[in-house]
Amino acid sequence: MENNQVKERGMKILFLIAACASILAVVLICLFLFANGLPAIFEIGPGKFLLGTKWDPTNNVYGILPMIVGSLYVTAGAIIVGVPIGVLTAVFMAEFCPPKLYKIMKPAVELLAGIPSIVYGFFGLVALVPIIRNLFGGSGKGILTASILLGIMILPTIISISESALRAVPRSYYEGAVGLGATKERAVFFTMVPAAKSGIFAGIVLGIGRAIGETMAVIMVAGNTAVMPTSILSMVRTMTANIVLEMGYATDLHREALIATGVVLFIFILIINLCFALIKKKEA
């Protein structure tokens, strides 16, 4: 009996330790990133680092504004492309889809979520870039191409979260609207969708997080020049791309500046996560 109690106790503690692993992971990630990145920000000067428009490691000039702007533009573009299609597809799947078709749609969306980002990037490079090049001239790489590709990539996130939000709305809302004489479409768009608003919004926020953090796909199609973009077709470099492209050979302050880029990206992500948590809390 004694032995059994020891075992029960011991395992409980082991499970507890396992539960703390995720806390430890977050603490370690914050610690390593901030400890390695913050000194560089202060050495360069926060103003110069965040608002400097010139990134020139060979001359020790580190301004990441072009990358911040690049990330924001590309993410905004992804939202413009991905959100309408994603939300409407979710409406289709939740309300209009015949059961037989649903059996194809659902795995299709799951597959879309499962395709590795490097494969998306390759697809963008060999399929999208030539199309954009033929339509608009130039190299074909740039904000527009990256936005379209990212818009596709955030579709599954938005679709699956919006769909479950729509399904969570009580059926009586729909029935009431139809009972009052609304057409099916009106019932769905003017009672179901507003009722699922916060869930749909949470899906969009998560999509934003995915878009801003995407690396391998963007690197293939964005063109990666570290200058301020001037048009929707200009090439941009995102913060994520900056890290991957130069980390391999960077040393000293250059390397620290790259880690600091990661810190800025991380802060963006934390803000987005916070928004997501707040929306979810409101919903509950």
Added chain:
Amino acid sequence: MDENKPKAPLAPSEDQAINKVTFSEKWADYKKHPFSMFLYILVILAAVITVAVLGYLLVFLLVKGIPNLKWSMFEWNYTRENVSMMPAIINTIIVTALCLLFAVPLGIGSAIYLVEYAKRGSKLVEVVRLTTETLSGIPSIIYGLFGFLMFAVSFKWGYSLLGGALTLAIMVLPVIMRTTEEALKSVPDSFREGSYGLGAGKLRTIFRIILPSAMPGILSGVILAVGRTVGETAALIYTAGTVAGVPSSIMGSGRTLAVHMYALLSEGLYTDQAYATGVVLIVLVVIINWISNRIAKKFGNKLG
């Protein structure tokens, strides 16, 4: 908003809407409600675009990729001539196995604590939930950066398969935790009560009753995690490195299949081989997704 008229009396065909509606009736109905028709068309259009994009992506890569698959790409050793992906496949298997070795016990253990032990509304549970959500929102490049700083630099491991696997383990931890939690929660309480009633202790109940009945859900989560490790690139470039061979130990550097594809593309000489690697990756992901779905469905487990 200018077609508010239909709010008034029910159109005759709407009376019959409970039963079968023929296409012409539907069409007549939509003609009376142009705005509804517009919304309907938008919805259909969006769904068509979503499926068409996936279809185009798959067909494009498979049609162009399959002719590029050659037997020489599956030779044991990588050389500049054969550009074999076999070492990358082996590395992928090693990294995935190592990653699961760490992530699965941690993820399941932590889910067990959250569902079976923690008290309702405990502070710890709230913190763990918050951190798991944070973890699942962090992009893979941040994990890569962290893994590089911790394993490669601080631990002085350099680029190593182990470092890559540990980085990925942290990354997939929330996936395994969340699915296991859901699976444990879906085990009815009567199972627990029955087990306690027969005199079993908590541990025995967990290992003999709860875990076996939650197994399908847990398994589909683990397979989902496998899918993520197989497709991961950004977190591995600066942790496991980009060496094209199989290292002699797990402390050596080696590239997985996804990193292999990136390396081929960034060298710019091997587009054909990249097509072939892309095909292999897509086929792998499709198989993994399918297995995960099958397991989840077969056991009637309603998991996302």
